[in-house]
Amino acid sequence: MVTNIKVEIGKRIRSARLSKGLTQIDICDDESELTIRQLTRIENGQAMITLPKMMFLSEKIGIPIQDLVDTDKIEVPKRYLELKNKLIKSHTYGDEERIRQHESMFDEIYEKFYDNLPEEEQLLVEVLQVQLDVYSSKNSDFGLSLLDEYFHQILKKKHHSYNDLLIIDLYLFCCAVGLEDKTYFDDLSQKVLSYIDYSDFERIYLLEKILLSILVQIEPKKYLLYTKVFREITETTNHFQHKPAIYAFEAKYYLQVKKDIKKAIESYDKSIMFAKMLNDSVLVRNLEKEKLEDLSNLT
Template sequence: MKEEGFGDKVRRLREERGWTREQFCDEEQDLTVRQLTRIELGISKPTLTKIFFIAHRLGLSLFEVMPDYIDLPDQYLKLKYDILRTPTYDQLDLIERRNAKLLEIYDHFYDMLPDIERLAIDALQSTIDVLETQSDIFGKDIIETYIPRIVWKQKYDVNDLLIIHLFIEHTYLSRMTKCSASRRMFLKLVSELPRQVVVMEPEELFVLRNVIFAAIRVLGAKGICEPIPTLFQGIHHIMQITQDFQKYPIFSMLQWKYELLVHRDVQRAYSYCEEAIIFAKLMGNQHLMGQLHDQWRIDTLDT
């Protein structure tokens, strides 16, 4: 039996949904009917951008529809999710372990990965570089190419979230004027994050949680406070679903910052501070306890 090619697969999935080529291409801004015809007939090879659009229209992840779809190596997935799951809290030993895992991915797996997974790893590395250098020179091409497409998706996958996180860190460093396109795009993505809690797989929710944390940090820094309570609810919902409370001290810290910034309620803020330190103590993380004490002193210096 002849193996189904990419074009054949796209045509089959399109026809299963009852769409003509004209309906599939919609306004033809991202993919023309002529281009789709050539792709389905195997005459032309689609670019990653075209594959991204096709996957979105079919309601599939990029990885599922990629022409070089392969099972990802278990060790690669373990390394990727270890990096995503384990916070460093600015501790040198944890940072070194994370960097060693990233290096292992680049040395042993990167060249054999599908393009979308390479993109995800590049986005992850770029986010780390932006955070460590406080420079937005890293990952600009990823943001410019993929954020305008992700912003219209109804459901995000893990790799989408990695690109969104990179965009959020760029937003933190930008001036982002009130009427700018980047501000509108940022706020649209932020408003969508809590809705993803009920559509993502439970084992992937920790990635969404981390992205929401990053979004709250940027909103606070930019003085855009209206979306924050809904994001808090999203984090709380994730913790209830996953029963994973390792980031609870950070959650409490963000809540105390919100109370100080928005409500000027030092007493309520301090109750969140105590909560954060208690959880850090229960986790046995002395380093984090010290960071929380220092942050509270900084935040209340002028109160």
Template structure:
């Protein structure tokens, strides 16, 4: 593994210099690859993902396979574990939290050290999201955002890593008592507008992350009283649900619909229909913790 990294690092550095390119020139606006990341790749300290290798090959005007002759696929078990972490929600259920912790444990014990840097970042962000959600200590996530926030500002489209960083940012904003002083506050409109754009290139598991990120944005815009944006996000969430044919979050969509009709439309009858739909679906998928939270939320909203 170390020898493969060194060979790849030597190739990248050699071809970059042959092209007469500085690191800054190769990285362009750093939206795909930062100078820091390139330095780590050329030093043999980071195993790049296929996306990064593709970018390097294009910038160096090279055949992809001449740059990555020894590229190996990620282990199937790791991919399965990652998929479960990306898709599932714990709803503060102790059993689900335990299962999530076991998945992290297996990844760290068996796979983490050999993962490409971007995959390690995915695991780091997912771990941090879990920690911040459980502890509500926003300081736990600030170090990751400090490293990548500037890069996010330059993006026109978002990768999986970007979506996870945005998810972490929104979670921190939700738990921040002084949201208007949060570094993400100025970025929020720009980020959400890009999330609302229909990107047909996202894979299904990336759609799950986009969905969960939009739910967080939805909560923030309810808090801010921006019901125009609330409606846009709800419509996008319905679109994603129909696209993926994954209805596990339908009860949450119904919950936000009832809140929308109560708070903005002042239509208690319509709101109650969405409440009953949310309860029915939570019962159908046997999510007891979600069912309990929905009932509590409804009682609080109709006071």
């Protein structure tokens, strides 16, 4: 059973660490790669170790990975990967039926897969769950505690993993809804442009989500700076899901900054057209409402 594998791996790591005379503090150092809490959970068999952490521990302890774990026995179920992909790449746009569908997917993950997932996958699920809870106005205390635990660890890093970007997106999202102050907002908003790696399609999609989180809370005069990068990304990856958002923010720029109603309407219409091409009736309805409200506020 996978649970026994977690316990066995934890025992091996703890035994190897102690045999080398190393404390958890010796291993974790500044906790930029692995926190003491994370190592404790791994050693106690409460969390399944991931490959990056295996490689880190192997180097810090000074023993081969195969002495710590049989990597062939660690598998992530295909159904879980399918659910995760849907949760990451589908937007609710505040629609109650879509929120219910997402909640149902989370229920299945927690019931069938969560306990036996690697720790990094568990964290990913928790972050996605928090975003849905905050969006649907549920208790957000857990989300804030997640940020407290991981966010400052991330700020110490020069290179960011997929989950690091998820935590950054959660921070930006919490800033947008007023749950976090914006102490690090400007710095992260500027740095995120340097994170772009066009060879990593999974990470580039997440960067698109981060750009959306930035756009919803910056001054209109800065919209084109980020939509330009956004457009370059979508042209490279052929991700058309976020095209409506790009045109919508450009419409707001032309309307609020340039006072060019004609160009604003053209951009709004392109935004709605792409939403229709995506066959997303909820998004179409939201954009049409937004267009009317923005134009009426101008008069």
